[in-house]
Amino acid sequence: MCSNPLPTLKTIEKMMHCLLGDQVAAKNSVPGPDLTKPHVVASYVNDANEVQRILVCDLALANSMGAAMSMIPAAVANDATKAGIVAQNIESNLGEVLNICVNLFTEDSTDRLTYSNLRVCTPKDPAPAVKQSVKFALDIPRYIGGSLSAGSV
Amino acid sequence: MKVLVVDDSKAMRMIVIRTLKQAGINNLTTIEAASGVEGLAMVADHKPNAILSDWNMPEMKGIDFLKKLREDGNETLFGFVTSECSPEVKKEAEDAGAKFFIVKPFTPNSFEAALAPVLAN
Numbered sequence: 717m718c719s720n721p722l723p724t725l726k727t728i729e730k731m732m733h734c735l736l737g738d739q740v741a742a743k744n745s746v747p748g749p750d751l752t753k754p755h756v757v758a759s760y761v762n763d764a765n766e767v768q769r770i771l772v773c774d775l776a777l778a779n780s781m782g783a784a785m786s787m788i789p790a791a792v793a794n795d796a797t798k799a800g801i802v803a804q805n806i807e808s809n810l811g812e813v814l815n816i817c818v819n820l821f822t823e824d825s826t827d828r829l830t831y832s833n834l835r836v837c838t839p840k841d842p843a844p845a846v847k848q849s850v851k852f853a854l855d856i857p858r859y860i861g862g863s864l865s866a867g868s869v
Numbered sequence: 870m871k872v873l874v875v876d877d878s879k880a881m882r883m884i885v886i887r888t889l890k891q892a893g894i895n896n897l898t899t900i901e902a903a904s905g906v907e908g909l910a911m912v913a914d915h916k917p918n919a920i921l922s923d924w925n926m927p928e929m930k931g932i933d934f935l936k937k938l939r940e941d942g943n944e945t946l947f948g949f950v951t952s953e954c955s956p957e958v959k960k961e962a963e964d965a966g967a968k969f970f971i972v973k974p975f976t977p978n979s980f981e982a983a984l985a986p987v988l989a990n
Contacts, residue, residue, distance in 0.1 A: 734974030786880035812878040815925075816952045816973040828955045830925075 718768040720827050722850045722866050723820040731820055732854060735813055736784045741855040748851030748865040749774045754800045757843040758814040759832040760821060767869050768829055769821045771814060772843055775836065777854060777862030778802060782810030790859045797860070802836060810834065820866060844869045870988075871898045873917040875908040875934065876950070877926045881973075885921060885950055891977035892984065905929025909937060917945060919988075921971075924951035924958065935965045946987060950975065 723731075725744055732740040749755045749772045756778035760769040773781070779793035783806050796803035802810060815831040822829060837843045846867030855861040872889060876882045886899045900915050902908040906928045908920070920938075922931040929937075935947050948969035949962050959970050969983040 731974055734976060786883060808878060809880045812881050818952055819954060819972065819974070822954060828957070831952070 718762060718827055718829075718868065720769060720821040720829055722769075722848065722868065724850075725852065727820055728852050728854075728864075728866075731817060735816060736781065736856055739857045743853050745851050745853035745863055747863075748772070748849070749777075749863045751837075751842070752839055754836050754838050755843070756802065756810070756834055757837045758817065758834045759844075760818055760829045761832045763828055765832075767832065767844060768827075770844060770846065770867050770869055771817055771820075771864065772837075772849075772867065773864040774862030775800065775802070776860040777856075777864060778810055778834075779806055780856050780859035780861065781813050781854075782806035782808075784856050784859050785809040785813055793859060800836070802834075807834075870894060870896055870919065871900065871915065871917045873900050873902060873908060873911050873915070873920045874922075875902045875905065875911075875920065875926070875931065876923040877903050878923075879903070881923070888975060888977055888980050889921075892980040893977075894984065894988075905931060905934030905937070908934050912938065912943060912945060919946040919948070921948055921950050924949055924953045924962075932961060932965060935962070935967060939966050948983065948987070 729742040754775045756773050758771040759767045762768050776797040779796045783793035818831045849865045849867035851865045853863050874882050874885050882901050902911045904926050924931040950971045952973045954972045968987045971983045
């Protein structure tokens, strides 16, 4: 059984400040990402390649996080969100953000997890069911914010 | 000081270079590579004083890049900047000859803390 913890508000805040700047604001939030609309799911696997943890975020937030990492204009992120996709020039940045976010699950834990992939999910192609999750809202200055959840699978 | 930054993410290379500058490394010049294979060519051509490399990269992983350098007799100061942080990975890096290990996400302070002792030598 995977012992990796789910992140706290403090660990989310610290991670986002390091990745996207000190102006990013985080707070606990319910109900979390709107799964009736396209959303991004990042999977984290153990050494046996079994998905153990996932991060789910609103598509708008995903595009914003990827764009904010290298200051891609917000309009590029917003246009991609309207089209229901992750922008091509944002995807590698977003992958890097989500790759680093593996360390949200590894504090105080010896179980090794690695980032596997990201995909855009919809109600017809849903994310894996989670046993337990924590939910946050992020506000990124100059970009559209949104909700993010971290769950155990 | 000439530093080679190796990471398959262009954005991450940019952030590493920005953080090196914020950490106050003196007389810094930087060069970049997107993989271990590119890194080997850059080391041969540009002879950097130090190398900061990601761990997980396509073509050639950072650890294989380091091992190849040492096999070839190259002893350039080498450290990892990576999201990998397990004790096993750190030990493998140290055994191969890495002198420092910076975990992503990082701050200028974490760069300074990792680099100051090795640069002092």
